[in-house]
Amino acid sequence: MKENRIHNFNAGPAALPLPVLEEIRDSFLDLNNCGMSVTEISHRSKWFDDIINDAVVRTKRLLKLDDRFHVLFIQGGASMQFAMIPMNFLPDEKTADYINTGTWSTKAVKEVEIQGKKVNIAASSEDKSFSYIPKEFQFTKDAAYVHITSNNTIKGTEWASFPDTDGVPIISDMSSDFMSRPIDMDKFGMIYAGAQKNIGPAGVCMAIIREDMLEMVPDTLPSMLKYTTYSSKNSMYNTPPCFSIYVIQLVTKWLEETIGGLDKMEQLNKAKGDLLYGFIDSSDFYNATAERDSRSLMNVTFRLPDEDLEKKFIEEAVENGLGGLKGHRSVGGCRASTYNATGIESIEALVGFMKDFEQKNG
Amino acid sequence: MKENRIHNFNAGPAALPLPVLEEIRDSFLDLNNCGMSVTEISHRSKWFDDIINDAVVRTKRLLKLDDRFHVLFIQGGASMQFAMIPMNFLPDEKTADYINTGTWSTKAVKEVEIQGKKVNIAASSEDKSFSYIPKEFQFTKDAAYVHITSNNTIKGTEWASFPDTDGVPIISDMSSDFMSRPIDMDKFGMIYAGAQKNIGPAGVCMAIIREDMLEMVPDTLPSMLKYTTYSSKNSMYNTPPCFSIYVIQLVTKWLEETIGGLDKMEQLNKAKGDLLYGFIDSSDFYNATAERDSRSLMNVTFRLPDEDLEKKFIEEAVENGLGGLKGHRSVGGCRASTYNATGIESIEALVGFMKDFEQKNG
Numbered sequence: 001m002k003e004n005r006i007h008n009f010n011a012g013p014a015a016l017p018l019p020v021l022e023e024i025r026d027s028f029l030d031l032n033n034c035g036m037s038v039t040e041i042s043h044r045s046k047w048f049d050d051i052i053n054d055a056v057v058r059t060k061r062l063l064k065l066d067d068r069f070h071v072l073f074i075q076g077g078a079s080m081q082f083a084m085i086p087m088n089f090l091p092d093e094k095t096a097d098y099i100n101t102g103t104w105s106t107k108a109v110k111e112v113e114i115q116g117k118k119v120n121i122a123a124s125s126e127d128k129s130f131s132y133i134p135k136e137f138q139f140t141k142d143a144a145y146v147h148i149t150s151n152n153t154i155k156g157t158e159w160a161s162f163p164d165t166d167g168v169p170i171i172s173d174m175s176s177d178f179m180s181r182p183i184d185m186d187k188f189g190m191i192y193a194g195a196q197k198n199i200g201p202a203g204v205c206m207a208i209i210r211e212d213m214l215e216m217v218p219d220t221l222p223s224m225l226k227y228t229t230y231s232s233k234n235s236m237y238n239t240p241p242c243f244s245i246y247v248i249q250l251v252t253k254w255l256e257e258t259i260g261g262l263d264k265m266e267q268l269n270k271a272k273g274d275l276l277y278g279f280i281d282s283s284d285f286y287n288a289t290a291e292r293d294s295r296s297l298m299n300v301t302f303r304l305p306d307e308d309l310e311k312k313f314i315e316e317a318v319e320n321g322l323g324g325l326k327g328h329r330s331v332g333g334c335r336a337s338t339y340n341a342t343g344i345e346s347i348e349a350l351v352g353f354m355k356d357f358e359q360k361n362g
Numbered sequence: 363m364k365e366n367r368i369h370n371f372n373a374g375p376a377a378l379p380l381p382v383l384e385e386i387r388d389s390f391l392d393l394n395n396c397g398m399s400v401t402e403i404s405h406r407s408k409w410f411d412d413i414i415n416d417a418v419v420r421t422k423r424l425l426k427l428d429d430r431f432h433v434l435f436i437q438g439g440a441s442m443q444f445a446m447i448p449m450n451f452l453p454d455e456k457t458a459d460y461i462n463t464g465t466w467s468t469k470a471v472k473e474v475e476i477q478g479k480k481v482n483i484a485a486s487s488e489d490k491s492f493s494y495i496p497k498e499f500q501f502t503k504d505a506a507y508v509h510i511t512s513n514n515t516i517k518g519t520e521w522a523s524f525p526d527t528d529g530v531p532i533i534s535d536m537s538s539d540f541m542s543r544p545i546d547m548d549k550f551g552m553i554y555a556g557a558q559k560n561i562g563p564a565g566v567c568m569a570i571i572r573e574d575m576l577e578m579v580p581d582t583l584p585s586m587l588k589y590t591t592y593s594s595k596n597s598m599y600n601t602p603p604c605f606s607i608y609v610i611q612l613v614t615k616w617l618e619e620t621i622g623g624l625d626k627m628e629q630l631n632k633a634k635g636d637l638l639y640g641f642i643d644s645s646d647f648y649n650a651t652a653e654r655d656s657r658s659l660m661n662v663t664f665r666l667p668d669e670d671l672e673k674k675f676i677e678e679a680v681e682n683g684l685g686g687l688k689g690h691r692s693v694g695g696c697r698a699s700t701y702n703a704t705g706i707e708s709i710e711a712l713v714g715f716m717k718d719f720e721q722k723n724g
Contacts, residue, residue: 006397035368203603241565
């Protein structure tokens with residue numbers, strides 16, 4: 001932990017890599033000797049072109065995307081995508097399959113219903129309080145798409161592998177595990193991610209969409225709600241969220257040049273998960289809430305023997321420089337979000353504190 | 363001009379106050395001793411609550427808003443507002459009046475038409491290439507609202523006073539003159555502004571909406587496209603664009619504490635305009651393109667005797683530390699955007715350069 005910096009276990013907005021933050025700070029008044037802040041340059045300038053193009057190229061390399069995929073930057077977060085996806089990809093006569101694994105997928109379903117379109121819940125883990133990822137699915141024949149949430153921030157579950165949908169494109173909300181591991185894109189028509197967990201600050205959502213999906217987009221949509229508006233203008237039909245895209249560029253650069261790509265990132269995340277889950281499993285004081293085969297490497301949710309101890313745990317953690325360990329307000333308990341930028345040294349500090357706390361209170 | 367900083371005449375994203383940029387830089391790794399960057403704190407934290415609430419309170423004080431007005435932060439820029447306004451405020455059976463004064467109002471009209479709703483062009487200055495603000499209007503009786511664009515960034519025109527609409531609420535796109543002068547809010551049902559010209563970086567649009575307007579919002583809209591979603595949750599139904607809102611907070615603080623409010627800001631902007639327009643009017647070499655009574659204090663558009671000279675002018679300006687003087691790609695010519703953060707010393711430097719250039723090339 002660097003002087004004045006805490007170990008940050010926030011669920012999002014969340015920790016960013018320290019070298020990225022330092023680069024932003026050091027060039028904040030004068031980006032690349034242009035005499036302006038990155039917040040003051042025109043989005044039509046050479047400087048910004050370099051930023052957005054580099055962010056796209058690095059994303060394509062990191063995710064091994066072939067030429068069929070468009071990399072887009074859209075405002076409004078994943079919640080705006082919940083509405084745009086059925087607007088763009090779900091014709092009135094068709095059905096979309098949704099797999100319900102928690103709060104966010106429930107909200108995604110709600111936005112289809114608001115539009116009066118047909119949605120089928122192909123599987124749900126609501127019966128056990130969303131503590132697992134389903135393995136059985138009732139897919140609609142010829143569905144427009146299958147929507148999943150690859151990682152569930154609140155319940156601490158994550159898809160280990162993706163379902164076979166017999167050629168129906170999967171659309172996945174990857175907000176909380178985007179770029180935390182390699183992904184085989186063959187099954188996906190679209191993946192999207194609010195930036196504020198793994199790749200940048202709040203204020204931009206990345207959407208990666210396969211070319212053939214764009215042919216389904218109706219002409220009649222409002223310009224800003226139509227994916228083709230973004231794909232045809234390199235996400236610059238109007239002024240994009242320049243600063244957020246700039247940070248994403250720096251984070252993708254960090255992923256490539258400092259970490260060494262998504263295989264390496266996954267190894268590091270697995271090592272972090274082994275350490276933290278390993279300790280929790282060895283203890284009778286702490287209990288992980290997600291089923292073992294559905295555990296998330298991004299959000300480790302756990303409980304203590306009672307709520308008073310949880311409150312004390314979170315308070316004392318803050319006093320010890322460990323922030324963001326409170327569970328989501330809708331479920332309580334504790335949660336350590338361990339995104340890409342949270343290093344193993346933070347997990348070691350957390351486990352050390354947990355041991356100490358158990359000894360004093362167990 | 364501070365070392366390494368240019369005189370920034372960008373049309374947007376545009377200059378920000380130097381003390382604001384310095385404060386962002388200095389606290390970028392550790393906001394208010396919380397041990398995190400402003401880009402890493404939770405939007406549900408006390409730290410972010412303080413930021414967004416302060417931005418709202420300062421906005422209300424600066425614009426002298428009474429309790430009827432809600433101050434909202436929405437993603438997608440003014441272009442998203444072009445679509446949301448008719449979705450929220452224009453029932454199918456009613457007509458909206460639009461006054462067409464340039465590129466952006468033309469786009470606003472197009473978004474009403476895309477939705478298949480009724481729009482009446484109550485006035486247009488297209489007959490003279492949008493070089494003036496109309497004075498005669500053909501309003502619809504009982505229109506849902508009258509939409510105007512208070513400042514036209516591309517054509518360099520600005521409304522000096524606002525039309526009498528017989529009680530029909532005016533909705534104004536104020537992206538390019540927001541907080542550049544005091545506004546009598548009595549006529550307005552809503553004003554909105556993409557932040558990236560006068561009050562912050564790209565990535566957030568401020569919308570100020572009168573309470574009674576919100577009663578018109580249909581229940582059936584997608585959550586993220588409904589103004590009541592923002593008004594009922596202090597703009598935090600989902601993760602807001604935290605960094606952009608933080609910069610707005612600092613800019614409104616600068617407007618209040620350093621400038622001394624919008625009356626003072628207007629005086630400064632008028633002094634800048636007097637200096638620049640005064641010089642242009644005294645010269646036969648430079649010609650202002652907007653009609654005199656419609657001139658903008660934010661975007662000063664002018665031509666030189668021919669396009670070769672304009673090209674040379676823009677190039678030599680850059681060499682002299684004066685950036686962003688190229689006119690919009692759709693109209694050519696030159697444009698000096700002189701928003702709040704562009705100080706009189708930048709105008710003096712520009713006028714000095716213009717005199718010099720005229721002497722050598724006139």
